[in-house]
Structure formats: structure tokens, C-alpha cells
Amino acid sequence: MRISxxxxxxxxxxxxxxxxxxxxxxxxxKNSGERAERVYQSLFDMLRAQPELxxxxxQTDAVIRIRGNTSIEGNNDPLFVVNGTPAxxxxxxxxxxxxxxxxxxxxxxxxxxxxxxxRGINGVILIKTK
Numbered sequence: 001m002r003i004s005x006x007x008x009x010x011x012x013x014x015x016x017x018x019x020x021x022x023x024x025x026x027x028x029x030k031n032s033g034e035r036a037e038r039v040y041q042s043l044f045d046m047l048r049a050q051p052e053l054x055x056x057x058x059q060t061d062a063v064i065r066i067r068g069n070t071s072i073e074g075n076n077d078p079l080f081v082v083n084g085t086p087a088x089x090x091x092x093x094x095x096x097x098x099x100x101x102x103x104x105x106x107x108x109x110x111x112x113x114x115x116x117x118x119r120g121i122n123g124v125i126l127i128k129t130k
Contacts, residue, residue, distance in 0.1 A: 040099050044091075047125070052107040062091040066109055066123030078123040079116055086119060087127075094127060104128045 040046045044059040054065045066078050077090040087093045106126040113120030 042099055043094065043097050043102065046099060046102060046105055047091075050105060050107050052109065053125075060095075064091050064125075066107060066125075076122055078125050079113070079119050080125050080127065081116070082127045083129055086116070089119075089122075097127065097129070101129045102127060103130045 038049065040049070042059060044055075044062060047053055047062075047064065048055055052066055054067075055062055057063045064078060065076060075089060079089055080087045080091075080094045082094060082097070104127075106128075108120070108124040108126060110121060110123050113124040116124055
């Protein structure tokens with residue numbers, strides 16, 4: 001059994017790396033001495049790097065979901081909160097933010113977004129600026 005598992009990983013290992021590379025961010029890596037830091041081109045690229053998010057569409061009309069759709073007919077866009085202030089639902093509400101001004105992004109799934117009430121039913125994306 002171990003031989004077949006080793007063969008499986010040997011054959012699929014390079015394929016997994018190709019898929020991983022193709023799905024990665026477009027940002028370059030900047031070495032700041034102690035740790036490598038990603039340099040992103042836009043907020044869209046920063047959001048694509050968040051593993052909890054599913055993003056489709058282009059940068060101008062992005063559709064962002066946290067763990068899939070929650071409603072068949074209603075709005076499924078997460079709430080964006082910038083520095084503690086709700087900015088609105090959907091990527092269009094924060095699209096104008098400069099990537100240079102963003103300090104961190106944190107994704108709250110529905111189970112952790114209760115503090116935002118009904119507005120956070122589809123999850124919350126917290127953006128902290130510098």
C-alpha cells in the first residue's frame with residue numbers, strides 16, 4: 001500500500017505544484033530581510049489571496065462569496081467593514097481603496113459575524129488601513 005501511495009504522490013506532486021502556481025496571486029515577493037512579504041497590485045489581488053473567499057469575475061465586476069451562497073433569491077455579498085465602519089455589501093463598496101493604504105484583511109464567516117447582525121449574514125470582510 002505504501003508503494004502505491006508513494007507512486008501516487010510522485011506522479012501527482014508536480015501536477016499539484018502546477019495547479020497551485022496557476023491559482024496563486026499575481027503579486028511579486030519582496031524580501032524585507034527576516035521574512036518574505038507579498039507585494040500586491042490591487043485590492044482584488046489581496047482578496048484573491050484569502051483562502052476563505054471564492055472570487056469570480058474580473059477586477060471591475062468581482063463577485064465575492066464566503067463559503068458559497070446563502071440565499072437563492074437574495075443578496076449573497078459579504079459586508080465590507082473598513083476600520084470598524086461598515087462600507088457596504090459587495091466589492092464595489094471598497095474597490096476605490098489603494099493597496100498601499102491597507103494594513104490587513106480578515107475574513108469572518110457567518111458564524112463569527114454575529115456582531116454585525118443581519119448585515120453580516122453572508123459573512124464580513126474586515127479591512128484595516130494604515
